[in-house]
Amino acid sequence: MNITSKDVAELAGVHPSTVSRVIHEDPRISNKTRGKVISAIKKLGYTPNAIARGLKTKRTNTLGMLIPDITNPFFAEIARGVEDAASKNNFNVILCNTDDKLQKERIYLEILRTKRVDGLILGTAHLQDKGVLELEKRHFPFVLISRNTESLDKNCIAIDDMTGGIMATEYLIKLGHRRIAHITGPLKTKSALDRLKGYKIALAESGIVFREELVEEGDFRIKGGYLAMKKLLKLNPPPSAIFAANDLLALGAMQIIQKKGFNIPDDFSMVGFNDITLASLVYPPLTTIRQPMLEMGNLAVKILVNLINNQEEIQERIILSPKLVIRKSCNNFKERKNK
Numbered sequence: 292m293n294i295t296s297k298d299v300a301e302l303a304g305v306h307p308s309t310v311s312r313v314i315h316e317d318p319r320i321s322n323k324t325r326g327k328v329i330s331a332i333k334k335l336g337y338t339p340n341a342i343a344r345g346l347k348t349k350r351t352n353t354l355g356m357l358i359p360d361i362t363n364p365f366f367a368e369i370a371r372g373v374e375d376a377a378s379k380n381n382f383n384v385i386l387c388n389t390d391d392k393l394q395k396e397r398i399y400l401e402i403l404r405t406k407r408v409d410g411l412i413l414g415t416a417h418l419q420d421k422g423v424l425e426l427e428k429r430h431f432p433f434v435l436i437s438r439n440t441e442s443l444d445k446n447c448i449a450i451d452d453m454t455g456g457i458m459a460t461e462y463l464i465k466l467g468h469r470r471i472a473h474i475t476g477p478l479k480t481k482s483a484l485d486r487l488k489g490y491k492i493a494l495a496e497s498g499i500v501f502r503e504e505l506v507e508e509g510d511f512r513i514k515g516g517y518l519a520m521k522k523l524l525k526l527n528p529p530p531s532a533i534f535a536a537n538d539l540l541a542l543g544a545m546q547i548i549q550k551k552g553f554n555i556p557d558d559f560s561m562v563g564f565n566d567i568t569l570a571s572l573v574y575p576p577l578t579t580i581r582q583p584m585l586e587m588g589n590l591a592v593k594i595l596v597n598l599i600n601n602q603e604e605i606q607e608r609i610i611l612s613p614k615l616v617i618r619k620s621c622n623n624f625k626e627r628k629n630k
Contacts, residue, residue: 294337303331353383354595355403356412359391363511363539364567365584366414369436372588373412380596382409391477391510397422404431410595412436432598436591437582438482446598448590448609452482455580455613456489456534459562462578462615463532464497467624468560472505472530474519474540483511486536486564505530509540516543524551531559531624538563538570538579545573545620556622566616576618583611 296314300307305324312320313328320328331337354377358366370386377384385408387399400422403411410432413423426433435447463471473490476483487506494501507522509515516535520543523529535541541563548559555561555575563570566581594607 294335296337298335299328299331299337302335303327350409351407352381353385353406353408354410354412354592355385355387355399355406355408356414357387357389357396357399357403358414359389360511361386361388363537364569365437365537365539365565365582368567368584369414369588369591372585373592374588375585376589376592380592382592382596393422400426409599410434412591412595414438432595434591434595434598436587438480445608446594448587448594448611449482450582450587450611450613452485452613453489453492455564455582456486457493458489458613458615459486459534459564459580460490460493461497462617463534463560463562463621464493464499466532466560466621468532469499469624470505470528470530470532471499472507472523472533474507474509474516474523474533474535474544476509476511476536476540478508483536490534509536509543511537511539513539513543513546516540516545517547518543520544520547524548529559532561532621533559534562534564536564538565538567538577541577541579541620542569542573545577556620557625560621560624562621570616571618575620578618578620579616581614581616587611 296307296310300310303310305328309320309324310328313325354373356370356373358370360366374384385403385406387403389396389399400411411426412434414436423433423435433446435449437449438447460471460473471494473487475487478484478487491501504526505523507519509519516539519540520533523533524547533541533544535544541561545555545561548555553559561577563577563579565584566579570577570579590609594609
């Protein structure tokens with residue numbers, strides 16, 4: 292049996308509207324009446340309906356979070372940072388997985404709005420994302436995390452992807468590699484485009500000619516890295532080093548390299564991006580570009596709570612610095628022996 296506010300009112304001997312006023316901390320209610328209502332609530336085990344309460348307070352103390360791939364440890368760790376920070380600020384989090392599909396994202400955005408979430412954290416923005424631009428038009432509180440969208444340059448937290456791409460490529464160049472391949476993320480995302488741009492800049496600054504055949508588009512997943520590397524292995528000659536736009540792509544590329552009987556790092560050097568936990572556990576441990584994932588989640592909640600609590604618009608854009616983490620997946624260039 293569901294306990295209602297009417298049951299509480301009957302036990303306390305007050306009108307149901309008085310129960311609502313006590314729940315919403317109306318200062319006009321006397322201490323005596325408030326005590327009777329609270330006592331009745333405890334005795335009956337009554338839990339106020341959050342949505343109904345939100346109709347009065349215009350708050351549900353709930354945040355929505357959209358991520359493109361819940362199986363990607365990068366987003367899982369960001370989500371952990373979001374949940375920890377939200378809990379400290381007395382917010383709950385509803386997590387939605389979009390599979391990086393715009394249609395699915397828009398459906399979830401509509402569902403979350405009808406659930407009356409107080410704000411949104413989005414790790415799903417594409418270059419031209421009408422759903423995000425609609426939120427901006429409605430002045431709905433939101434923060435972009437690890438993604439940007441065209442014509443919107445605020446309320447976002449991201450890594451300096453271009454600098455990260457330069458760092459990864461420069462490291463391979465310093466090891467003597469000249470034929471360096473790049474497995475990109477989906478080129479509908481700004482992060483993938485900026486990492487590709489960093490790769491091109493590093494090549495140009497070292498006088499290395501950019502070659503289209505050394506770039507394969509991936510999908511930020513292990514299978515995408517596997518399939519992209521499969522194509523790169525067919526080149527004559529194949530690259531001696533690979534910069535993958537995230538660690539999962541790098542792991543997929545490493546998988547087929549080893550399957551074909553080659554050695555990492557003796558035959559191929561590999562650099563990833565993100566520094567997920569798996570990067571340090573695979574063999575050989577992966578050299579990668581580190582993003583502070585937990586910190587990004589914490590910062591997203593901090594900005595979003597500020598947006599929710601302040602009527603005036605706050606514009607904040609945080610770009611974090613990447614860091615090169617050197618492990619065992621890269622070697623100095625040497626001529627590859629035929630196998």
